[in-house]
Amino acid sequence: MxxxxxxxxxxxxxxxxxxxxxxxxxxxxxxxxxxxDLPSAAIVRELLAWVPGVNESxxxxxxxxxxxxxxxxxxxxxxxxxxxxxxxxxxxxxxFRNPLADPYLLGAAAGAGLGxxxxxxxxxxxxxxxxxxxxxxxxxxxxxxxxxxxxxxxSMGGRTTTGLVLAGVAVASFLTALQTFVxxxxxxxxxxxxxxxxxxxxxxxWSDVWLMLPYAVVSITVLMLHGRLxxxxxxxxxxxxxxxxxxxxxxxxxxxxxxxATAAAVAVAGLIGFVGIIVPHAVRLVVGxxxxxxxxxxxxxxxxxxxxxxLAARTLVSPGELPIGVVTALLGAPAFALLLRxxxxxx
Amino acid sequence: MKLELDGVGVALGGRDVVQGVTVSVPxxxxxxxxxxxxxxxxxxxxxxxxxxxxxxRVMLDDRDTATMSRKELATRVAVVAQKPVVPSGITVADYVxxxxxxxxxxxxxxxxxxxxxxxEVLEALDLAxxxxxxxxxxxxGEAQRVFVARALAxxxxxxxxxxPTTSLDVGRQQDVLELVERMRGERGVTVVSxxxxxxxxxxxxxxxxxxxxxxxxxAGAGAEVLTEEIVREFYGAEVRLVSVDGDDVxxxxxxxxxxxxxxx
Numbered sequence: 001m002x003x004x005x006x007x008x009x010x011x012x013x014x015x016x017x018x019x020x021x022x023x024x025x026x027x028x029x030x031x032x033x034x035x036x037d038l039p040s041a042a043i044v045r046e047l048l049a050w051v052p053g054v055n056e057s058x059x060x061x062x063x064x065x066x067x068x069x070x071x072x073x074x075x076x077x078x079x080x081x082x083x084x085x086x087x088x089x090x091x092x093x094x095x096f097r098n099p100l101a102d103p104y105l106l107g108a109a110a111g112a113g114l115g116x117x118x119x120x121x122x123x124x125x126x127x128x129x130x131x132x133x134x135x136x137x138x139x140x141x142x143x144x145x146x147x148x149x150x151x152x153x154x155s156m157g158g159r160t161t162t163g164l165v166l167a168g169v170a171v172a173s174f175l176t177a178l179q180t181f182v183x184x185x186x187x188x189x190x191x192x193x194x195x196x197x198x199x200x201x202x203x204x205x206w207s208d209v210w211l212m213l214p215y216a217v218v219s220i221t222v223l224m225l226h227g228r229l230x231x232x233x234x235x236x237x238x239x240x241x242x243x244x245x246x247x248x249x250x251x252x253x254x255x256x257x258x259x260x261a262t263a264a265a266v267a268v269a270g271l272i273g274f275v276g277i278i279v280p281h282a283v284r285l286v287v288g289x290x291x292x293x294x295x296x297x298x299x300x301x302x303x304x305x306x307x308x309x310x311l312a313a314r315t316l317v318s319p320g321e322l323p324i325g326v327v328t329a330l331l332g333a334p335a336f337a338l339l340l341r342x343x344x345x346x347x
Numbered sequence: 348m349k350l351e352l353d354g355v356g357v358a359l360g361g362r363d364v365v366q367g368v369t370v371s372v373p374x375x376x377x378x379x380x381x382x383x384x385x386x387x388x389x390x391x392x393x394x395x396x397x398x399x400x401x402x403x404r405v406m407l408d409d410r411d412t413a414t415m416s417r418k419e420l421a422t423r424v425a426v427v428a429q430k431p432v433v434p435s436g437i438t439v440a441d442y443v444x445x446x447x448x449x450x451x452x453x454x455x456x457x458x459x460x461x462x463x464x465x466x467e468v469l470e471a472l473d474l475a476x477x478x479x480x481x482x483x484x485x486x487x488g489e490a491q492r493v494f495v496a497r498a499l500a501x502x503x504x505x506x507x508x509x510x511p512t513t514s515l516d517v518g519r520q521q522d523v524l525e526l527v528e529r530m531r532g533e534r535g536v537t538v539v540s541x542x543x544x545x546x547x548x549x550x551x552x553x554x555x556x557x558x559x560x561x562x563x564x565x566a567g568a569g570a571e572v573l574t575e576e577i578v579r580e581f582y583g584a585e586v587r588l589v590s591v592d593g594d595d596v597x598x599x600x601x602x603x604x605x606x607x608x609x610x611x
Contacts, residue, residue: 099435225454231441232448234434242396242428243501244421244449289436292456 012293015286019300023079026307030078031071033315038063074204077268078310079303080216081201082275084265086302087295088258089276090283091223094230094291095254096150100165102276103142103262107171109273111145112138112266113197114179120193121186135215138263145175146259196270201310201324208268215264222257223295230254230291272306272325274332279305281336348423348504349374350395350537354403356561357390364390365561367403372554375531377538379552381545381572383582387561388541389429392507395539396426407505421449425503427494429510429541433482439493440478443469446500465500471533472496472526488519495526499534506530508540512547520544524551545586545597549573557581570595 028047032040039059046057046067059067085103092101092108103109115137123133153167183193229250232240237247265272279302280294287293306324309331313324350372357365365387372378380388393399397412397420405412412420425446433442446468447461469475472492477485485493491511498506508527512520524547531538542548548555548569555572557565559581565572578586578597585602588595 097434228451228456229453231434231437232445234432234437235445236432238393238398239426239428239432241398241417242421242424242426243445244416244418246417284436288438288441289434290441 012287015293016297016300019297019304023300023304023307026304026311027075027079030075030307030311031067033311034066034071035319036063036066038067043067069205073206073209074201074310075307077204077209077212078201078306080209080212081265081269081272082279082302082304082306082309083220083299084212084216084261084302085272085275086279086298086305087220087223088261088265090280090291090294090298091226091230091254091258091261092276093280094233094294095251095258096164097234097236098164099281100277101168103258103265104172104271104273104276105165106168107145107149107175108142108259108262109145109266109271110172110175110179111141111143111148112263113141113271114145114175114182115139115141115263116196116267117179117182117193120196121182121189123189132211135211135264135267138267139215139260141175142259142263142266143256145171146255150255195323197325201269202314202321204268212264212268215260219257219261219264220299223254223261224299226250226254226257227291227293227295230295234291270325272328274328274336275302275306278332278336348408348537349406350378350505350539351406351409352395352403353406355391355394355401355405356403357387357394357399357401359390359399363561365394365401365558368556368558368563369403370554370556370563370566372537372539374537375535376554377527377531377540377552379548379555380539380541380558381548381555382541382558386558388558389509390561391558392426392509392539392541395505396420396424396507398426418449421501423503424505424507425498425501426507427498427509427511429513431494433490435483437482438478439474439480439482439485439496440465440469442482442493443474443496443500446497449501464502468496468499471530472499487515488522491515491519491523492526495523495530499530499536503536505537505539508538510541510543512542512544520547527551545573545578545582549596550594573597 028044032038032043042057042059042063045054046059046064048054049057089102092103092106093099116134119133119137149164149168149171152171153164183190229245232243232245233247233250235243240247280298283294283297283301287297306328309327310324312331313322313327316322352368352370355365355368356363368391370378380391382388390399394401395405397417407423443465444457444461447457447464451457451461466475469478472495474492474496477489482490482493495511506527511523511527515523527538527540528551530536540552542552552569554567555569556563557572557577564581565577573588573595575586575588578584584599586597586599589598590596
């Protein structure tokens with residue numbers, strides 16, 4: 001076999017194993033660190049209690065409650081949100097053949113924010129909408145945002161990437177303005193909406209996890225299954241079609257799934273920026289550009305990244321807490337700049 | 348695979364870009380499509396590949412391609428575009444592997460059989476050493492070989508090449524055309540290529556077809572199409588037909604009187 005792809009396949013599998021390890025380590029560190037010191041050995045035993053032969057952890061009821069009711073759901077939710085945002089970023093970048101595409105740039109997140117705000121406002125004035133409506137309204141908003149950006153970008157002359165990004169910026173600003181307007185007109189829910197916008201993993205409970213889980217599982221699965229087809233789309237629509245693919249249909253499926261993932265993340269965790277752009281780019285520096293690997297590794301990398309970002313959010317200014325969106329931007333923007341410099345040197 | 352076009356036409360934006368093209372290429376034949384810029388060469392190739400909506404019929408071994416699914420057609424017809432889009436950061440092997448797409452199921456990732464085909468094609472085209480190299484580091488001639496490799500990895504019966512020699516130096520132009528000639532001999536691939544360079548066009552394809560404003564204005568063997576009169580009329584060029592080793596070769600000559608220059 002003259003192909004080196006068998007060795008690079010081995011290397012990529014090693015990277016996947018390393019990423020899994022990273023996720024597990026960050027989860028462990030995140031549940032251990034907090035205002036109350038938990039006994040680490042007992043925690044490890046408690047977490048491994050399902051493995052036959054592991055002894056009783058001997059955790060006190062109070063510690064067990066802190067672990068399972070406070071820290072575990074928060075960490076699990078951070079994993080889900082991080083995975084959703086990163087995978088949808090990778091998917092948008094592939095589908096639009098634009099390295100700058102991400103849930104925030106394309107208006108998906110802003111649309112989801114508007115949808116969620118409308119539900120939060122309506123929820124305070126009547127029983128019409130419950131939390132179950134939140135992901136659905138976010139999803140419709142996200143899809144609307146992307147469709148608008150794509151429509152305007154397309155009419156701005158071909159499907160140039162610049163046109164798309166500029167349209168996305170315009171749509172995002174417009175939807176954010178609408179969202180702010182709705183928010184300011186409803187002072188009674190102002191505080192609730194505001195904390196939600198800045199990202200709120202802090203109030204996470206298992207109900208948020210259950211609310212988000214089905215959307216996350218479905219959308220991430222769909223996107224992982226489309227990794228190779230995203231590579232084919234990278235050849236341009238004409239050549240993809242000559243290889244027997246229906247590019248418009250593949251792109252539609254991918255964009256819908258990515259918007260669903262974005263909406264699910266925004267609905268439970270508010271607006272957390274930069275994850276969808278920095279994680280996939282970091283992954284590409286390690287394993288190359290094939291979406292067969294970038295998409296699954298973005299899920300793992302995004303999960304680990306957001307768990308660690310959340311850890312920083314709740315420990316840096318302890319006993320206070322930073323909004324996680326602030327942490328991801330503070331970490332993400334410089335890291336992104338460094339990545340760009342490195343990529344520029346390598347190219 | 349035998350390729351037949353029967354009254355093929357393409358209308359774009361209400362304008363007929365290609366009209367009434369009827370031609371037959373036998374299994375393993377090579378048809379060269381000539382014509383000045385904008386004559387409809389690329390559009391005709393796109394119609395054959397099922398990428399442009401057309402009227403008339405495109406038949407592969409007596410089967411109308413309109414009755415085939417996109418995927419089915421892609422297992423038979425491969426296209427090398429004039430300026431293929433190269434995804435950033437992709438390696439030669441990964442790029443050629445994309446040619447396996449029509450043979451891989453929708454959610455599949457391709458198996459050892461697909462890698463084996465890629466390996467065999469890379470070997471045949473002398474690209475095995477470059478498999479792990481990124482595409483953007485290749486020279487023009489190397490890249491063109493990789494584009495052909497991707498098309499061959501598709502294991503097509505018909506290979507469509509849109510001006511495969513553009514932007515190559517004259518040695519690399521010959522390399523590519525000789526490669527196509529060899530593949531057609533070894534693999535029995537039927538070839539249709541749009542060609543810009545008339546002197547090369549006269550030497551490689553079995554048959555030529557000259558398009559002008561979407562209409563076939565001359566067709567036949569090289570000597571019938573590449574005459575000084577036809578080239579003057581449709582290309583507005585002044586050429587001389589020169590016999591080289593038994594082949595007629597066209598060379599362009601300067602149209603206006605040579606300017607008086609100082610003797611160096």
